[in-house]
Amino acid sequence: MDKIVIEGGVPLSGEITISGAKNSAIKLMAVCLLCDEPLELTNMPRLRDTRSMGELLMSLGVQVETGPGARMLLHAKDLSSTTAPYDLVRKMRASFNVLGPLLARCHKAKVSLPGGCAIGARPVDLHLDALKTLGADIELSEGYVIAEAKGGLKGADITFPFISVGATEHTMLAAVLAKGETVLNNAAREPEIIDLADCLNAMGAKITGAGRSEMRIEGVDRLHGVSYAVVPDRIEAGTYALAAATAGGSVRLLNVRSEHLGALWPLIAKAGTKVTMDENSVLVERLGTPILPVDVETQAYPGFPTDLQAQLMAMVTLANGVSIIRENIFENRFMHCPELIRMGANITVKGREAIIRGVESLKGAQVMATDLRASASLVSAGLAAKGTTEVLRVYHLDRGFENIDVKLGNCGARIKRVSE
Numbered sequence: 371m372d373k374i375v376i377e378g379g380v381p382l383s384g385e386i387t388i389s390g391a392k393n394s395a396i397k398l399m400a401v402c403l404l405c406d407e408p409l410e411l412t413n414m415p416r417l418r419d420t421r422s423m424g425e426l427l428m429s430l431g432v433q434v435e436t437g438p439g440a441r442m443l444l445h446a447k448d449l450s451s452t453t454a455p456y457d458l459v460r461k462m463r464a465s466f467n468v469l470g471p472l473l474a475r476c477h478k479a480k481v482s483l484p485g486g487c488a489i490g491a492r493p494v495d496l497h498l499d500a501l502k503t504l505g506a507d508i509e510l511s512e513g514y515v516i517a518e519a520k521g522g523l524k525g526a527d528i529t530f531p532f533i534s535v536g537a538t539e540h541t542m543l544a545a546v547l548a549k550g551e552t553v554l555n556n557a558a559r560e561p562e563i564i565d566l567a568d569c570l571n572a573m574g575a576k577i578t579g580a581g582r583s584e585m586r587i588e589g590v591d592r593l594h595g596v597s598y599a600v601v602p603d604r605i606e607a608g609t610y611a612l613a614a615a616t617a618g619g620s621v622r623l624l625n626v627r628s629e630h631l632g633a634l635w636p637l638i639a640k641a642g643t644k645v646t647m648d649e650n651s652v653l654v655e656r657l658g659t660p661i662l663p664v665d666v667e668t669q670a671y672p673g674f675p676t677d678l679q680a681q682l683m684a685m686v687t688l689a690n691g692v693s694i695i696r697e698n699i700f701e702n703r704f705m706h707c708p709e710l711i712r713m714g715a716n717i718t719v720k721g722r723e724a725i726i727r728g729v730e731s732l733k734g735a736q737v738m739a740t741d742l743r744a745s746a747s748l749v750s751a752g753l754a755a756k757g758t759t760e761v762l763r764v765y766h767l768d769r770g771f772e773n774i775d776v777k778l779g780n781c782g783a784r785i786k787r788v789s790e
């Protein structure tokens with residue numbers, strides 16, 4: 371299995387082009403199931419997760435063509451199966467989202483309960499409750515969801531008990547072809563939700579209010595094919611901004627929607643890093659100034675994203691003082707802490723809070739993480755640490771960061787991928 375080896379202590383200097391958003395891309399891929407015409411996605415990231423989703427779609431009868439460049443063509447002319455098997459769904463939680471479109475188009479589906487990152491229990495009760503409200507009969511049997519909607523799904527009023535990105539997207543994917551109007555209350559407001567609505571609307575769907583808590587979806591009879599560009603990845607952009615703030619140096623991020631990281635920039639600035647924005651790029655600079663402590667709690671968008679919590683923590687392990695980070699979204703998302711402690715960080719976890727007392731330096735070590743974003747925080751810590759850091763289980767990084775070693779290497783980082 372590959373590992374990433376980093377010789378730390380070198381400030382970053384250069385430019386990084388941000389890829390299309392993983393979290394958006396995999397839901398946009400599921401859109402193809404709703405339509406018998408081709409869906410072309412551009413600005414697609416090349417990731418293990420998009421490959422996994424491609425494999426799952428192919429098993430359902432979708433023609434999937436990748437390339438050239440960041441392009442993917444998906445054509446679900448005729449579906450040959452409505453069963454998504456465990457072996458394919460377990461690789462990535464978001465692949466569970468094929469259930470809604472299959473139900474909408476074929477009125478039946480059998481989809482394995484999901485796997486994915488080990489960051490907490492992550493049930494799918496909200497997804498299933500919403501699909502039931504849209505008229506689906508749902509049964510759980512031997513690890514599978516068996517769903518049927520005789521005569522098709524019907525629009526309904528749905529109020530989510532708390533905000534869920536996945537459940538909001540899943541319900542959108544089902545409701546676009548339902549009969550009548552669906553109203554979603556307490557919907558998630560992430561940029562990826564807007565991206566999904568924009569793509570569906572470009573195909574003929576009638577969605578209003580995406581990006582607000584109340585969204586309305588007027589069902590249509592059919593969707594048509596389209597070419598659509600995936601939104602830039604705000605989490606990838608935030609990860610490299612925090613890497614520059616942690617290791618020091620000057621990095622210009624290209625192909626960024628800086629407004630999608632409104633909760634990050636003030637925190638980075640407060641921590642002593644200069645951020646300069648122009649229309650399509652952001653310059654992040656920390657040139658010899660110390661890192662200052664910051665307190666933060668994760669929240670649904672537009673709050674501070676849980677997907678940047680681990681990377682922010684890596685930065686404040688080196689701050690000049692004490693920081694407190696509270697994780698509100700997932701109950702088990704501090705698995706990077708023991709690994710950062712192995713590198714010399716001073717972190718105490720109490721329930722949902724981590725107290726981080728800044729240390730003067732980190733020291734390279736062999737580390738591993740069991741989730742995607744946590745692995746990125748270890749890379750960031752490794753860039754700043756003295757000596758050699760080896761990040762094991764690189765497949766987590768490959769799930770969500772396109773060419774992380776190449777992108778950082780182009781900024782002068784001494785980083786390489788080693789096959790064992």
Ligand code: UD1
Pocket residue numbers: 393394396463464490491492493494495496497498533534535536537675676677699700701
């Ligand atoms: C998505 C993102 C993930 C991000 C998360 C929160 C993708 C592929 N993943 O995950 O990177 O960290 O949003 O921004 O887009 N929950 C339930 N029941 C449900 C659904 C969710 O209890 O049916 C809980 C989860 O366990 C979690 C919370 O709700 O504690 C929020 O999860 P959710 O917003 O659904 O996250 P995901 O869509 O899984």
